[in-house]
Structure formats: structure tokens, C-alpha cells
Amino acid sequence: MSGDPKPPDHGAGAVLTLDALRDCFEGAVPAVLATVDPAGVPNVSYISQIHYVDPDRVALSYQFFNKTRRNILSTRTASVEVVDPLTTAFYQLDLDFETTQSEGPLFESMKARLAGIASHAGMAGVFRLMGADIFRVRAIRQVLPPKVPRPVPPVAALPALRRVLGEMARAVTLGDLYDRTLDAIARHLGITNLMIFVPDETRLALDAVATWGYTASGIGSEVRLGDGVIGVAAREKVAIRIDHMSSDYLYGTAVRNGLLADAGRDRADEPGVAFPGLARPESQIALPVLWQNRLVGVLFAESPAPLRFMHEEEDTLACVAAALAAHAAVLEAEEDAEASFDQRPATRFDTTLTLRHFAADDSIFAGGDYVVKGVAGAIFWKLVRAYVTAGTSEFSNRELRLAPELRLPSHAENLEARLVLLERRLQEKALPIQMEKIGRGRFRLVVRANLALQEG
Structure with a gap:
């Protein structure tokens, strides 16, 4: 040119x-x-x-x-x-x-x-x-010339977008931002099957950190980089939209099996987290969430109706994805507080929870049930080891960001997203160990069982 x-x-x-x-x-x-x-x-x-x-x-x-x-x-x-x-x-x-x-x-x-x-x-x-x-x-x-007048769209995109952005701006934590974003999209734009994924560079994969409109939450379900509309949108950093679904872009057990193969794992006892998507979607759209041209997430929507996502929906959701990236960056920066530790002897309980860690992919099993893996798994293992060995129950984002054993990427701006994922997985599994926010950039482990730690 x-x-x-x-x-x-x-x-x-x-x-x-x-x-x-x-x-x-x-x-x-x-x-x-x-x-x-x-x-x-x-x-x-x-x-x-x-x-x-x-x-x-x-x-x-x-x-x-x-x-x-x-x-x-x-x-x-x-x-x-x-x-x-x-x-x-x-x-x-x-x-x-x-x-x-x-x-x-x-x-x-x-x-x-x-x-x-x-x-x-x-x-x-x-x-x-x-x-x-x-x-x-x-x-x-x-x-x-036109023979029929252009129909009035069911949703006026610009006013609806203004309402969505206004509700996103009221979020006070990253988890709150994820939930407010999906709730606002569903109510104001009428798109009711939604997910937000965050990248895990250590596994070349993405994990669902928030979902909307599904019978199962699917928090922690995984998609490989380059797999389906979500993985391609993440890899290429571009919106991917399909008006009529193709089997080439469906998600299912093959996604998880591929992840296990990439990790060199061949264990039939690892159920993973099932992808919660629609069984037969006709329309799907995935938009990269970019901050300073760096991938920090993917906003995904699908529908059983063909031609559900036209260019106007793509433009509108692209604005939401851009706002999501900006708000997430601000909230992430605000969470970077100084370390302040509370160390006390671990309380003795009548029950014992066995946690097993596999170093190959930092996957964690609780009593034989899969919990989490990747960066979130490595963080969890660091937390429970500190609790068991030193009685530490309070932690800070800053401490984790600077911890060399976590092998976080040089840009760890999505640390808070991994903590949101870990917190939600612990809640879903109803484990006797939970995370409780105690201030800006600080949280506490609430443990109600003796912890027995095993290396896989």
C-alpha cells in the first residue's frame, strides 16, 4: 500500500x-x-x-x-x-x-x-x-432502492450500553466487576448465556471465572488457547463471531482431554470441570479483553438462535470488553497492598482434609476430588503450606505477586483474577477451607479442619 x-x-x-x-x-x-x-x-x-x-x-x-x-x-x-x-x-x-x-x-x-x-x-x-x-x-x-423500511431493533444499543457501563463502574472488587458485567449484559442487552475467561499463561489455557445463564456454573472449566471461538479470540486478540454454529467450534470433553494430553497426564480419575455451554448453540461470539494490548480475559456469549449476534452486538460487546479491561486494571492495582501477616498456631479439629498437589500442572485434589490447577493451584498450595508450617492465615496480594516459587508471568496483572477463581472454586466445592477478604489487597484463610498435605 x-x-x-x-x-x-x-x-x-x-x-x-x-x-x-x-x-x-x-x-x-x-x-x-x-x-x-x-x-x-x-x-x-x-x-x-x-x-x-x-x-x-x-x-x-x-x-x-x-x-x-x-x-x-x-x-x-x-x-x-x-x-x-x-x-x-x-x-x-x-x-x-x-x-x-x-x-x-x-x-x-x-x-x-x-x-x-x-x-x-x-x-x-x-x-x-x-x-x-x-x-x-x-x-x-x-x-x-430499499423496498421495506429498516426494522426497529428490539434493544436500543447505545442507551443499553450506557446502562451496562454505569453498573460496571460501581464494582468495588474484581469478582464484583465480573458479576455486575454479566448481570448488566443479560438485563440491558438481552444476552443471557455468558462467560468470562481469564488466561493462565503457564498452561496456555483459559479458565472460566464467571458465568451467567447455565444450570451448572462451570467455574474453573478450561479452554485451550486456539480452541474454538474462545481460544482463537484469545490467541489472535480479535473478536470471533459465528452466526451458524459449526462442529469445528463446539466445546466438550475433547477440550479437557486435549488439556490432559498437553500436560502429559493420563489419569481417568481426573474429572476436571465440565464446560457449561449450550448443547447446540447456533450463534457464538468471543471478544478479547485487552489492556495495553495484553490479553487479560475473554468475554463470551452464545445463543440457541441463529444470527443472534450481528455486527451491532459485536460493536456493543467490544465496548463492554474494553471497559472491563480498564476497570479490572484499576481494581487490580488497588489490591496491591503491603504485606501484613497474622501468624498463630493452627487450631485442632475433629476432621482432617487431605490436600494432594501434582507439581506437573499444579493441580490440587481435596479428598480425591479435583479442585483447581495452574496458577490458581500454585497459589492455593503456597497458602495451605504457609498455614500448616507457620500458622499463617492472613496474606496479601503483594506478597503473592513477589513470591518467586509461584513462577508468575513478568506481568502479573491478572493475579487478582486467579484469586477470584480460587475463591469461587473453594466455595463451589464447599470445602472446610475458604478465603475471606479482610481489607484492600488482603485476605484470610478460614480453615475448619486439620490439613494433611501430600505431594503427588
């Missing part, structure tokens, strides 16, 4: 922009792509997917090396006709070819959506994205 790009020529009449045409790119009505060869002989074909890139560019799915592809490479021009499925208006876009991407965020986003389109059309295994052809839009013209 060289020189200063010229703005699209929209012709006479109302100004047309790519932003105004994004409904045309949802794939509800196939687009028609026209090209010519060097001799001027035309060729017309249907295109599986048009992807909005930015206000001046679109990407077309490159699936087959056919005459259309040869024409694009030789003349570097094309024209595509799209239909607005809500108003039936037709538009023509004149395109100038720029480049092809066969990996990266844009490619992965288009790959996910194409998988959904192929599954819906009964073409799974036939449609395979070879690349994303990026075009600059030279001109936009309306070919046929």
Missing part, C-alpha cells in the same frame, strides 16, 4: 459508506462477484463471505484457485453486488485488490465464520478458507 488512499466515490445522492452497509456482509444473502480477465472477458461467481475490515476496505474469502482468482491476480480489480437482508436494497462495490492473508486475526475471524456458513449450507468439509483477499473499496453505488 503506497501513496495516500482516495476516499470511495459514492456518486450522486445520499452518501454511502461501508459502515452503513455492514448488514449486507452478514451472509444472509449470497453476494455476486464479477471479474474480468486481461482480454476483458467477464466472469461472475457467488462469494461465500465478505468481511468488513475498516471504513475503506473489505476482505473476500479465497477458497478455490479458479478463473475468478486468476482474474483478480491479473487485473487486481473486481466488483461485488451485495443485498441488505433487512431492506432488500442492492449495492455495488468497485474493488481494488491489495493483498492476501493466510494467517493472523483477520484470517482466523473469517475462517470461523466460513465454518458456520458451510455447516449451515451442508458444505462442511467442502468450504475451506485458503486466504482472505483484502480489497480497497473504490466506489459504492446503490443499484436498487
Whole structure:
């Protein structure tokens, strides 16, 4: 790309922009792509997917090396006709070819959506994205005017977003922020199946730290980096949206089995935490939660209805994800208090809880039942060892952040998220050992059993 790009020529009449045409790119009505060869002989074909890139560019799915592809490479021009499925208006876009991407965020986003389109059309295994052809839009013209008025959306996105952000701003702890965010999305945006995941860099995985709308909470359920819409959104740091579900992006036991294989584990007695998602979702969307371009989480939503998440929902949830990252960073910084310890002899109880630690992945079992693993598991093991060996029951975020044995990443900004995950897993397992917040950046272990610690 060289020189200063010229703005699209929209012709006479109302100004047309790519932003105004994004409904045309949802794939509800196939687009028609026209090209010519060097001799001027035309060729017309249907295109599986048009992807909005930015206000001046679109990407077309490159699936087959056919005459259309040869024409694009030789003349570097094309024209595509799209239909607005809500108003039936037709538009023509004149395109100038720029480049092809066969990996990266844009490619992965288009790959996910194409998988959904192929599954819906009964073409799974036939449609395979070879690349994303990026075009600059030279001109936009309306070919046929709208025949029906644009329907009023069931939710006014901007007022709803304002209410969601207002409720998020009232959060006083990170766990409170997670819960307020999902509750506000459900009530104001009408999206009722939601999860928030946080990354664990030590395992190249993500853990559910908050969920909404499921019969089982699924706190602590895992997704590998790059697996499904959640894992791809995390790996590529880009929103991934599917309007018609594909089996390639479903979650289930294969996710957990893959994690066990990666960890070199082959134990049938490890149940893990089941992914709580819908059995047959038709729409899914995952948005990375980024702070200073660093992944601190993934906001995920799904629905049994097809076409539930359009571009407007993506834009709205992207704003929520950005606010979530900013609020989380502030709350995390506020929790970094100075260490202050309370050491006392451990109380003797009538019952004993056996905790077993496996160093390979820092997984913890309580009385034979899986509790947690990864960074949260390493933190828990440090806490209970300090309690048993030194009688320490009060701890600070700062102490944990500086502890070398935890092998935290150089940026430990998601430490508080791991503590939220650990606290919620202990609550769900109803163990006689719980975490109690006692001040900014400080918490206490409340233990009601003798602890017997074993290394796996």
C-alpha cells in the first residue's frame, strides 16, 4: 500500500459508506462477484463471505484457485453486488485488490465464520478458507432502492450500553466487576448465556471465572488457547463471531482431554470441570479483553438462535470488553497492598482434609476430588503450606505477586483474577477451607479442619 488512499466515490445522492452497509456482509444473502480477465472477458461467481475490515476496505474469502482468482491476480480489480437482508436494497462495490492473508486475526475471524456458513449450507468439509483477499473499496453505488423500511431493533444499543457501563463502574472488587458485567449484559442487552475467561499463561489455557445463564456454573472449566471461538479470540486478540454454529467450534470433553494430553497426564480419575455451554448453540461470539494490548480475559456469549449476534452486538460487546479491561486494571492495582501477616498456631479439629498437589500442572485434589490447577493451584498450595508450617492465615496480594516459587508471568496483572477463581472454586466445592477478604489487597484463610498435605 503506497501513496495516500482516495476516499470511495459514492456518486450522486445520499452518501454511502461501508459502515452503513455492514448488514449486507452478514451472509444472509449470497453476494455476486464479477471479474474480468486481461482480454476483458467477464466472469461472475457467488462469494461465500465478505468481511468488513475498516471504513475503506473489505476482505473476500479465497477458497478455490479458479478463473475468478486468476482474474483478480491479473487485473487486481473486481466488483461485488451485495443485498441488505433487512431492506432488500442492492449495492455495488468497485474493488481494488491489495493483498492476501493466510494467517493472523483477520484470517482466523473469517475462517470461523466460513465454518458456520458451510455447516449451515451442508458444505462442511467442502468450504475451506485458503486466504482472505483484502480489497480497497473504490466506489459504492446503490443499484436498487430499499423496498421495506429498516426494522426497529428490539434493544436500543447505545442507551443499553450506557446502562451496562454505569453498573460496571460501581464494582468495588474484581469478582464484583465480573458479576455486575454479566448481570448488566443479560438485563440491558438481552444476552443471557455468558462467560468470562481469564488466561493462565503457564498452561496456555483459559479458565472460566464467571458465568451467567447455565444450570451448572462451570467455574474453573478450561479452554485451550486456539480452541474454538474462545481460544482463537484469545490467541489472535480479535473478536470471533459465528452466526451458524459449526462442529469445528463446539466445546466438550475433547477440550479437557486435549488439556490432559498437553500436560502429559493420563489419569481417568481426573474429572476436571465440565464446560457449561449450550448443547447446540447456533450463534457464538468471543471478544478479547485487552489492556495495553495484553490479553487479560475473554468475554463470551452464545445463543440457541441463529444470527443472534450481528455486527451491532459485536460493536456493543467490544465496548463492554474494553471497559472491563480498564476497570479490572484499576481494581487490580488497588489490591496491591503491603504485606501484613497474622501468624498463630493452627487450631485442632475433629476432621482432617487431605490436600494432594501434582507439581506437573499444579493441580490440587481435596479428598480425591479435583479442585483447581495452574496458577490458581500454585497459589492455593503456597497458602495451605504457609498455614500448616507457620500458622499463617492472613496474606496479601503483594506478597503473592513477589513470591518467586509461584513462577508468575513478568506481568502479573491478572493475579487478582486467579484469586477470584480460587475463591469461587473453594466455595463451589464447599470445602472446610475458604478465603475471606479482610481489607484492600488482603485476605484470610478460614480453615475448619486439620490439613494433611501430600505431594503427588
